[in-house]
Amino acid sequence: MIEKMLTVKNRAGIHARPAAIIAQTANKFECEVSISRDDTTVNAKSIMGVITMAAGYNTVLKLTTEGPDEQQAANEIEVLFDSKFEEE
Numbered sequence: 001m002i003e004k005m006l007t008v009k010n011r012a013g014i015h016a017r018p019a020a021i022i023a024q025t026a027n028k029f030e031c032e033v034s035i036s037r038d039d040t041t042v043n044a045k046s047i048m049g050v051i052t053m054a055a056g057y058n059t060v061l062k063l064t065t066e067g068p069d070e071q072q073a074a075n076e077i078e079v080l081f082d083s084k085f086e087e088e
Contacts, residue, residue, distance in 0.1 A: 001064060001066040001070065002063075002064070002065045002071060002074045003063065003064050004062070004063045005060055005061070005062055005063075006060070006061050006063050006077070006078060006081040007058060007059070007060050007061075007081065008056065008057055008058060008059045008061065008081065009057075009058075009081060010057070010084035010085050010087045010088055011057050011087075012057070012087060013054075013055055013056035013059065014050060014051065014053060014054075014055040014056075014059075015051070017085065017087075018050075018085040019047045019048075019050035020047050021080060022035075022044055022050050022080060023045055023046060023047040023050055025073075025076050025077055026044040026045045026073065027045045028073075028076075029065075029067070029069045029070075029072065029073040030067050030068050030069055031065050031066055031067025031068060031070045031073050032064075032066045032067055033045060033063070033064070033065050035049075035050060035053060035061050035062070035063055035064075036064065037055060037059065037060075037061050037062070040053065044063070044077070063077055063078070065077075
C-alpha cells in the first residue's frame with residue numbers, strides 16, 4: 001500500500017474537469033485507488049466521489065493505492081496534482 005499527501009494547487013480546486021481527469025487516470029490501473037479528507041474516503045475511480053470531496057485550493061488530500069500497479073498509479077495521480085491539472 002502506498003499513501004501520499006497531495007495538495008490541491010490549482011486555484012479553482014477539484015471541480016468537474018479535474019475530478020474527471022483523476023477518475024480517468026485511476027481507472028487505467030488494476031489497483032484500488034482512494035482519496036481521503038478528514039473522515040471521508042472515496043473511490044478515486046468515481047468522478048462523483050472525487051467531486052464530493054469539495055477540495056478547494058490548498059486542500060491536502062491523502063491518496064492511497066493498493067494493488068499490483070500501486071506505485072505507477074500513485075505517481076501518475078501525483079503528477080496531475082503537481083501540474084495543477086494543466087489549468088494554469
